[in-house]
Each structure stands twice: as structure tokens, then as C-alpha cells.
Amino acid sequence: MLQLQTIREQKESIVSALKKRNIDGQALLDKVLELDGKRRAAQTQLDTVLAESNQLSKEIGVLYKTGKAQEANALKERSSALKEESKTLGEDLNAHAEALQQVLYQIPNVPHPSVVAGSSEEDNEVVLSEGKVPQLGSKALPHWELAKKYDIIDFELGVKIAGAGFPVYKGKGARLQRALIAYFLDRNTAAGYTEIQVPHLVNEASGFGTGQLPDKEGQMYHVTADDLYLIPTAEVPVTNLFRDVMLNEADFPIRYTGYTPCFRREAGSYGAHVRGLNRLHQFDKVEIVRVEHPDRSYEALDGMVAHVKEILRELGLPYRILRLCGGDLGFTAALTYDFEVFSTSQDRWLEVSSVSNFETYQANRLKLRFKDKEGKRHLAHTLNGSALALPRVLAGILENCQTENGIKIPEALVPYCGFEMID
CATH class of the missing domain: 1.10.287 (Helix Hairpins)
Incomplete structure (x- = not known):
């Protein structure tokens, strides 16, 4: 605000x-x-x-x-x-x-001066592109067909239990999910983030604190009897740890990471672009959240971008980084970098992370302040990013790492999942 x-x-x-x-x-x-x-x-x-x-x-x-x-x-x-x-x-x-x-x-955050004007994702700026796109040949399959072929994700069973957008992971698919969560958390904690486990439901005040309410009210699952909301991302409960908090300047930097399931109604989503893991109502994500001194928040943002970049390099996935234009910028963000993994079988880019600086926008809603050395009070800056969102990372692994003999697991994940191939 x-x-x-x-x-x-x-x-x-x-x-x-x-x-x-x-x-x-x-x-x-x-x-x-x-x-x-x-x-x-x-x-x-x-x-x-x-x-x-x-x-x-x-x-x-x-x-x-x-x-x-x-x-x-x-x-x-x-x-x-x-x-x-x-x-x-x-x-x-x-x-x-x-x-x-x-x-x-009703007023969104003011864009950072580096943000360009634009009306949609077509106007986003590509600031980096790395990784070799594999040549898979005409027999390459999209991830939803690979999931069925190797019996690792059952989309139809999820429909039976809950509806479209709630997949069931099985066997090596479930183990790979668990491996990705552990790998992301380990990489984040090694980078200085403190791991934290938070509630998966939040109250209305928490939704307003980080800006999901009232802007995204229709996209959140609302438990009406208790007036609670299922979280759309761990950003909401983790950042709200600091609601109505007065920090000291010496407390910075504050860095947290946490794994949670995420719930999004995604009302009106349909078509080929949401097939399989491309867009879900429930998915897993590991988040990184930082609370920073205003003078150092953009240095922190650069560090978060570099961190996510290194994880994708270790996974060996072709990716690119976009600086979002004004028309595609989130309501609360001043500057956002999106990471996208190339889906070889679908011949399209899939977003796997957004890393954002909110400057004082969330802090003002949260009443999150700090005292400087002279005792003067200031609003802190908040930042967050996905490190990483699992569904499209998994889709990228399945599609880009497929071979005639099965799906080769990225080397960095083998110690976590205990196998080298899905066959």
C-alpha cells in the first residue's frame, strides 16, 4: 500500500x-x-x-x-x-x-524505474537465456503422456478425488517430487535462508497484509465457516510473521525459506496451455522470503535472482529470465524477474519462478518497521521468490530429459531420489 x-x-x-x-x-x-x-x-x-x-x-x-x-x-x-x-x-x-x-x-505499487511500459507478457524483456535445448526428435512426448507411459502421475484419478487440477503422484513420480522439495530446501539453507514451516491457512488480516486481498480474492479458496483462506503461496504466512513488528537495523538481512502446498482457484483457466502440470489448483512450491533494509533491497534482489539461476543451471534445464513490463507486473511488486524453463515437447516456455521486490508496499500494509541507529522509524522492504515451483520444473525435467530408454534424472537430484532413470 x-x-x-x-x-x-x-x-x-x-x-x-x-x-x-x-x-x-x-x-x-x-x-x-x-x-x-x-x-x-x-x-x-x-x-x-x-x-x-x-x-x-x-x-x-x-x-x-x-x-x-x-x-x-x-x-x-x-x-x-x-x-x-x-x-x-x-x-x-x-x-x-x-x-x-x-x-x-485499489492502488497498485509504483513500478521501479527500470520497468518498461507494456500491455501484456508479450512486452516483457528477456534479460538472459541459458542452456541448450535438446534435440529430441519426432517421437518426443509431452509430460502428460510421459506421466501416463511411466505411470508416475495420474491426472484422471485426481479428477475422481477432487477435480481437474489436482494430480496424484505415484511411485517414482512421488519420490521425484519429494526429492525436488528436499533439494530446493537444502540449496536455500546452504545460501543462508532459515527453513521454516508455516500454516497452510491464513486469516483475512494476513491476506490483506501481503496484498492478496482484496486484489486476488476470487483466486483464493475461502473456508467460509472459519473465515480462513488456503494459501496461494508460502509468501503469505511467512511474510506475515512480521506483521505489526518493529525490527532493529542490526536484524537485517532476514532470510527464510519454506515448503508448502499452494492452492489457487485459477477461475476461467482452460485450454491446451493449462494441460497436465502447466496450471494446477494444488501444487508444491519452495519459497524464499527476505526482509531488508531499503538501502540494500535491490542488492538482495540481484542475489535472489543469481541463486535461482544457479539452481536451474545445476538441474541442466534450458531457461530464460524476463524482466516484467508494467502491464504484466503483479499488483504489489515494484520489480519482478520471471524464470521460464523451455518445454521441448510443447515448444513453449513455462514459468517456474517469480522473484520480486515489493519495496515498502507490503511493509506499509503489515506495519513492518525498523529503528535505525538514531532511533528513527522506517518501513522495511520485503522480497520473495520461488525457489522453486515444482509442477513446471517437473514438466521440464520429464520433457527435456526423456530418452529412448526412459527419463534421465538430473545428476543433482540422484542423491535425493535414489534412482537415475524413470523407465
Whole structure:
């Protein structure tokens, strides 16, 4: 959430920056300033009334003590009127504050200066492409056919149990899933991230804290009886560990990693591009989350990108890195790099990770602050990334590593899964 002071001081530059997202922010920012003016005016009036009421209470007390009950009773009538007035002003203040908050929730983060304008993923910038795309020949199969051939993933059984988008992993497929999770966690902890296990359901406050609510409410599974949400990513519970927290400057950097299943409704998703593991309602992901000093957050982002890059190199998968344009940038992100693995059999790129810097946007919602050495308070910066999302990594392994004799497991994963081939 953008800071009110920033909007007051930098309104025109924010309007200009939001155009990169194809958003005309003028009306929203004008509404913010209008509601902020009303809120501040109501607060001033309320403070004035409360001050007069407090002064009257003192005078009434003195009058009673000095035997001037008649004068005291006269003042009590004014005091009662002030109490009613303060109640009305308090209700007005809360109404203006709530209306202001709802408008602020509608404004996305301001893109970083390096983000280019664009309307869709077609306008994203390719900043790096590495790895050799294997020549598989005409007999190469897409991963959903390989899964059936080697009996490692059963999509139809998942439909029977829950519906489309809930695959059942079997045998070596299940072991490979477990191997990927352990491998990603080990690589992350070796890089200095502390492993953590978090709840898979969160409350509404957590959803608002990281920006999934109200922006992505329709994409989240809602447990209505308990008013809880199934997490779309570990980013939500891990980052919310720091909601309403005051840190010290010496606490940075803070680095966490965690594995969770992820749940996304993906309403309206259909067609060939979502077949197999390409898009699921439930999938596994290992996440990395950082809380950083504002002066060092972009250095941290570069480090996260380099870390994910090294993991994909070890897996031997052809990949590329994209810097997202304004039109494809997530609601809460200031800058995002997407990693995509090439699917040889499908002849298309599959996203396997997004690494983002949110700057102060989430921290402002979370009230996540730190004290500097002089004791001044500042908002921290939050970052997160997938390291990595399993379904499309698995799809990339199955398709790119297929041979006439079976699927050759990347060397880095062999110690984790205990076999070299799926045959």
C-alpha cells in the first residue's frame, strides 16, 4: 500500500509511473487526497471538541469542590452536548478512514524505474537465456503422456478425488517430487535462508497484509465457516510473521525459506496451455522470503535472482529470465524477474519462478518497521521468490530429459531420489 505522505508529496510522479501499468491513477489519487482531507478535518474537529470537553470536566470538578453546584450543573449540560458531538465526529472520522483505506487498497505499487511500459507478457524483456535445448526428435512426448507411459502421475484419478487440477503422484513420480522439495530446501539453507514451516491457512488480516486481498480474492479458496483462506503461496504466512513488528537495523538481512502446498482457484483457466502440470489448483512450491533494509533491497534482489539461476543451471534445464513490463507486473511488486524453463515437447516456455521486490508496499500494509541507529522509524522492504515451483520444473525435467530408454534424472537430484532413470 502506498504511503499517504508519498502520495501527498509525489502525486504527479506516481500518476506518471502508474501509466506503465496502463492505469490512469489520477482519479484514484484525487480521491485519496479528498478523503484524507476529510479525515484530517474530522480529526482536528474531534481533537478540539475533546480538548474543550476535558477542560470542562476539570472546571466542573473545581466548581463542585468549591460549593458552586449550580454553576457546575450548568456546565454539565454543555459537557453532555460535547460528548454527543465527539461521538458523531468519531463516527465520521472512522467512516472517512475506512473509505480512505479502501481506495488505497485499489492502488497498485509504483513500478521501479527500470520497468518498461507494456500491455501484456508479450512486452516483457528477456534479460538472459541459458542452456541448450535438446534435440529430441519426432517421437518426443509431452509430460502428460510421459506421466501416463511411466505411470508416475495420474491426472484422471485426481479428477475422481477432487477435480481437474489436482494430480496424484505415484511411485517414482512421488519420490521425484519429494526429492525436488528436499533439494530446493537444502540449496536455500546452504545460501543462508532459515527453513521454516508455516500454516497452510491464513486469516483475512494476513491476506490483506501481503496484498492478496482484496486484489486476488476470487483466486483464493475461502473456508467460509472459519473465515480462513488456503494459501496461494508460502509468501503469505511467512511474510506475515512480521506483521505489526518493529525490527532493529542490526536484524537485517532476514532470510527464510519454506515448503508448502499452494492452492489457487485459477477461475476461467482452460485450454491446451493449462494441460497436465502447466496450471494446477494444488501444487508444491519452495519459497524464499527476505526482509531488508531499503538501502540494500535491490542488492538482495540481484542475489535472489543469481541463486535461482544457479539452481536451474545445476538441474541442466534450458531457461530464460524476463524482466516484467508494467502491464504484466503483479499488483504489489515494484520489480519482478520471471524464470521460464523451455518445454521441448510443447515448444513453449513455462514459468517456474517469480522473484520480486515489493519495496515498502507490503511493509506499509503489515506495519513492518525498523529503528535505525538514531532511533528513527522506517518501513522495511520485503522480497520473495520461488525457489522453486515444482509442477513446471517437473514438466521440464520429464520433457527435456526423456530418452529412448526412459527419463534421465538430473545428476543433482540422484542423491535425493535414489534412482537415475524413470523407465
